[in-house]
Amino acid sequence: MKFKLEYIWLDGYEPVPNLRSKTKIVSLEATPALEQLPVWNFDGSSTRQAEGHNSDCLLQPVAVFPDPARKNAMLVMCEVLLPDGTPHPSNSRATIPDDPDTWFGFEQEYFLYKGGAPLGFPEAGFPAPQGEYYTGVGFKNVGDVARQIVDEHIDLCLEAGINLEGINAEVAKGQWEFQIFGRGSKRAADEVWIARYLLLRLCEQYGVDINFHPKPLGTEHDWNGSGMHTNFSTKHMREIGGEEYFEALMAAFAEEREQHIAVYGPDNHMRLTGLHETAAIDEFTYGVADRGASIRIPHSFVADGYRGYLEDRRPNSLGDPYSIAGRIIQTIESVTASSLIAEAIAV
Ligand code: ADP
Ligand code: MN
Numbered sequence: 001m002k003f004k005l006e007y008i009w010l011d012g013y014e015p016v017p018n019l020r021s022k023t024k025i026v027s028l029e030a031t032p033a034l035e036q037l038p039v040w041n042f043d044g045s046s047t048r049q050a051e052g053h054n055s056d057c058l059l060q061p062v063a064v065f066p067d068p069a070r071k072n073a074m075l076v077m078c079e080v081l082l083p084d085g086t087p088h089p090s091n092s093r094a095t096i097p098d099d100p101d102t103w104f105g106f107e108q109e110y111f112l113y114k115g116g117a118p119l120g121f122p123e124a125g126f127p128a129p130q131g132e133y134y135t136g137v138g139f140k141n142v143g144d145v146a147r148q149i150v151d152e153h154i155d156l157c158l159e160a161g162i163n164l165e166g167i168n169a170e171v172a173k174g175q176w177e178f179q180i181f182g183r184g185s186k187r188a189a190d191e192v193w194i195a196r197y198l199l200l201r202l203c204e205q206y207g208v209d210i211n212f213h214p215k216p217l218g219t220e221h222d223w224n225g226s227g228m229h230t231n232f233s234t235k236h237m238r239e240i241g242g243e244e245y246f247e248a249l250m251a252a253f254a255e256e257r258e259q260h261i262a263v264y265g266p267d268n269h270m271r272l273t274g275l276h277e278t279a280a281i282d283e284f285t286y287g288v289a290d291r292g293a294s295i296r297i298p299h300s301f302v303a304d305g306y307r308g309y310l311e312d313r314r315p316n317s318l319g320d321p322y323s324i325a326g327r328i329i330q331t332i333e334s335v336t337a338s339s340l341i342a343e344a345i346a347v
């Protein structure tokens with residue numbers, strides 16, 4: 001049977017990569033497994049990943065999903081490799097730490113945009129101020145097509161086997177959120193990128209674009225920005241935890257504040273102002289149920305003896321989930337390492 005394989009990768013644009021994809025038709029007996037998918041190539045000089053005189057880059061399939069919108073088709077998430085098979089410098093997936101027992105929940109916020117403004121904005125000026133849009137219903141709050149788009153996106157994600165956990169209308173008009181849960185940094189982040197891809201592709205037919213900028217309406221107006229709150233838990237956090245370990249973890253996060261902000265998405269200073277349910281970018285704070293803190297501790301976490309998951313509210317909607325998840329694991333591992341050293345010295 002002829003299969004359509006959509007090879008998807010991240011280009012070399014900075015500070016944020018774009019999704020790129022192209023279709024490969026292959027003859028296969030049955031639905032292919034990841035291992036059966038061939039390495040492919042593309043012209044890196046057109047994606048800021050190579051010079052024109054030596055332009056080939058390689059596409060290494062790393063995850064595969066059924067493509068719900070096309071017949072006999074698969075979505076193939078790829079890493080970009082140099083011709084010698086080593087990771088391309090733009091390949092943020094290849095080098096991050098991974099651990100299937102570290103779980104991530106990404107809350108991806110975004111704006112639907114049409115004609116250069118959020119969907120539902122009047123041609124000039126602004127709609128009614130924020131207040132009723134969040135989780136709102138009715139034409140005056142969500143307009144006429146947004147609901148259809150987000151509903152179709154749910155079905156596309158579920159049929160592709162993506163672990164979508166929910167969606168909701170957000171605080172600004174035209175702003176929405178979807179949540180993805182995954183085990184392991186690479187798996188969770190692969191699914192975020194594929195969910196973004198499916199949303200972008202779906203919206204082509206509506207003449208609608210997705211604006212992932214963290215503060216698309218600027219800082220001078222009272223309109224929310226977009227985040228990508230990152231919820232995380234390790235096996236140790238879920239099963240052992242404890243207040244002492246939690247404090248050590250937060251000390252490490254405080255210590256590494258700048259390294260985290262560096263990968264939490266560009267233009268975050270516009271969004272992390274301390275207003276609109278955000279923390280200030282140059283401080284690290286945490287608090288129970290505190291939506292103005294860098295890290296929000298769910299009530300259940302304290303009630304369960306400092307066990308469970310935490311929510312880092314700083315990553316933004318433009319952030320690369322590979323780099324974000326990788327950075328979080330790196331900081332958590334530094335705590336594990338230093339406590340092991342302390343134990344060894346004590347013995
Ligand atoms: P809120 O909007 O109140 O911050 P959401 O329901 O939008 O909360 O998002 C909560 C996220 O937390 C979900 O993506 C969910 O998958 C994630 N989550 C729940 N439990 C865990 C866990 N143990 N480890 C990591 N993430 C988790
Ligand atoms: Mn949410």
Ligand code: MN
Binds near residue numbers: 107109170177
């Ligand atoms: Mn939200």
Ligand code: MN
Binds near residue numbers: 107229311
């Ligand atoms: Mn949240």
